[in-house]
Amino acid sequence: MVTLSAGLSPAALQAIADLEHRVVAADGGRLKLEWNALRHRSGEAVEDVLWWDGDRLLGFLGVYSHGAPTLELAGMVDPEARGRGIGAALLNAGLQLCKDREHGSILLVVPRSSAAGRALAERQGGRLDHSEHALELLGDPVEVAADPRVTLRAAAEADRPAVRELMRLGFGWEPPASADRDPHTLVIEQDGRPVGAVRLLREGDRAGIYGFVVHPDQQGRGIGRDVLHRLCRTARAEGADVVHLEVETDNDRALHLYTSIGFQPVITEDYYAL
Ligand SMILES: CC(C)(COP(=O)(O)OP(=O)(O)OC[C@H]1O[C@@H](n2cnc3c(N)ncnc32)[C@H](O)[C@@H]1OP(=O)(O)O)[C@@H](O)C(=O)NCCC(=O)NCCS
Numbered sequence: 025m026v027t028l029s030a031g032l033s034p035a036a037l038q039a040i041a042d043l044e045h046r047v048v049a050a051d052g053g054r055l056k057l058e059w060n061a062l063r064h065r066s067g068e069a070v071e072d073v074l075w076w077d078g079d080r081l082l083g084f085l086g087v088y089s090h091g092a093p094t095l096e097l098a099g100m101v102d103p104e105a106r107g108r109g110i111g112a113a114l115l116n117a118g119l120q121l122c123k124d125r126e127h128g129s130i131l132l133v134v135p136r137s138s139a140a141g142r143a144l145a146e147r148q149g150g151r152l153d154h155s156e157h158a159l160e161l162l163g164d165p166v167e168v169a170a171d172p173r174v175t176l177r178a179a180a181e182a183d184r185p186a187v188r189e190l191m192r193l194g195f196g197w198e199p200p201a202s203a204d205r206d207p208h209t210l211v212i213e214q215d216g217r218p219v220g221a222v223r224l225l226r227e228g229d230r231a232g233i234y235g236f237v238v239h240p241d242q243q244g245r246g247i248g249r250d251v252l253h254r255l256c257r258t259a260r261a262e263g264a265d266v267v268h269l270e271v272e273t274d275n276d277r278a279l280h281l282y283t284s285i286g287f288q289p290v291i292t293e294d295y296y297a298l
Contacts, residue, residue: 031067093128
């Protein structure tokens, strides 16, 4: 039955990891599970929906905010328990949670190969908003000569306006209020002047790269390639076996950069606006 959860116990996290393992073994690819968010749930609000059968977890749906006005929903159902309405029940409960929270829009993340997921989204009146490729780097990145004028440092409080401006210019949308507050933000500088920003997060034996942006006036000059190479080297030196990132399917330039440095696509995910 559906259980709403404010915070996740170590046993619940383990059950989610076991369910993820069973689902990936059956379906391949990977699942949109934000482990960093799941491990650090505040416990103050209900953010996860679980379906338990006794002590066996058969379904899970997480609500992720990323500090943005958009809420993302992503879930999974045990391969042996599909076709019993568990997915629909999880989604209905997740949508109810979203109604109780302040938000701009709601996106349901569906692996492109999941016909059942697409059907669920469409039954809720979902409309395809955009699609993203998830990519992974499993070995060392292709070598890139480092430009000594380009440096990386942790963002400080005083960098927040510059980081916001870089995101606004680079991504073409107004970043949400909290977007410049992420403690993992790095400022990319050239000759001591900020020219870009990026976030590097360690998630167990994986590392994730997010919010990668170079000022439009400085793009196409090799800064992105140089920085990406350094981030991948750093992540691997710190013990990450896999470096992952996501890129919109129509961002040809970034996709070309990532694959040319050694990243490989693992799955394509469709984001349905509900
Ligand atoms: C993606 C991004 C971070 C890459 O940084 P960058 O400094 O432009 O990257 P580089 O100069 O190292 O270029 C990398 C590749 O992109 C291509 N490219 C970059 N700018 C280009 C331009 N203006 N015109 C054509 N191709 C361009 C180049 O072909 C280059 O490949 P090559 O080395 O084989 O020629 C940057 O372009 C950017 O901020 N884009 C907008 C935000 C974004 O899309 N972020 C990624 C989200 S996943």
